[in-house]
């Protein structure tokens with residue numbers, strides 16, 4: 001949904017100032033390399049601005065989003081390679097919510113394992129993207145390096161560890 005967060009610029013500034021940013025390492029070909037983006041992992045309670053987003057999408061999709069991670073692509077050299085989110089290993093058809101802030105970046109989708117780009121999006125400036133169905137099992141996504149990126153982009157990502165529908169189940173009780 002385009003422009004889902006109207007005050008995206010303020011939220012970008014707030015997170016840039018206050019999120020617990022760090023640069024993680026990844027092991028590739030037996031070498032530790034720095035991941036080409038900054039990441040903020042929230043372990044405890046979320047700040048009110050993120051909690052509001054979390055509560056809204058949790059209610060909308062009837063699922064308790066209980067993990068929040070924010071990525072910062074500082075410029076067009078920062079990127080994330082083709083992958084499916086690892087939550088697919090524990091849940092069938094997980095939902096992954098992404099709210100994009102700042103500059104638009106290319107977001108590409110292909111079948112798992114390779115092949116042509118099937119979909120291309122350009123999320124930024126408050127856009128909401130929800131990946132569901134077999135997206136993490138049958139497809140992969142990437143935010144590639146982009147020479148002409150017009151600035152920094154953030155993606156707020158939310159995932160869940162319990163199946164979709166359990167909020168309603170908890171209210172209604174066992175059948």
Ligand SMILES: O=C(O)CCC(=O)C(=O)O
Pocket residue numbers: 071080085098107141143154155157
């Ligand atoms: O930045 C994005 O929109 C994608 C992030 C992503 O795929 C990930 O962190 O697993």
